[in-house]
Amino acid sequence: MKKVEIIYPVPLVAVRRPVFVVAKKLFTPKQCEALIEFSENQGRYYHSGGRRDTRDVAICYLYPDQMDWPFDKIGRTAIEKNVWGFALSGFAHPMRIQKYGKNGFTDPHIDFEYEVNDPSKLTAVVPLVGRRQWTGGQIKIGNHSLTPTIDQGDCLFFPSFYPHWVTNVQKGTRLILTGWLVGPDYV
Secondary structure, eight states, X not given: OOOOOOSSOOOOOOOOOOSOEEETTOSOHHHHXXXXXXXXXXXXXXXXXXXXXXXXXXXXXXXXXXXXXXXXXXXXXXXXXXXTOOOOOEEOSXXXXXXXXXXXXXXXXXXXXXXXXXXXXXXXXXXXXOGGGEEEOOEEETTOSOOXXXXXXXXXXXXXXXXXXXXXXXXXXXXXXEEEEEOSOOO
């Protein structure tokens, strides 16, 4: 094994980036209702229970040919809110409308995929119902003490490689739209 000698050290500079950013009221209540109506009338919910992570949530997939405006709206806003400076290509996966009932949860996981050419870089989460319609069900990101405060139509963005989870829903139903923006490999 060849030894590498450092001939000129680079000073370490702390870079401070937020753990998450929020675009307030990205979707109107009518747009949120349209997504809920789609999931109830045209979509099909699948009960999760994946092998990789443990969760209790029903999932309805949303493709751009079914409804393209959420992809457009989140994609354009991601460009503005991309404080991390990630190179973004677009969406490579369908979005999900996720329904968490009583005791619904998601255990800690990451959304980053190492196996694909364009790995997930940003995760976007939009509550489709008002925050007072459920208790519990908080999204936690990394080991940070800050918990995002988001309400109906707000869009939460955070790096997909951050561990995150959803605490147990204690009462009501938590309905959210989730999307993942991808980009070229990190260099």
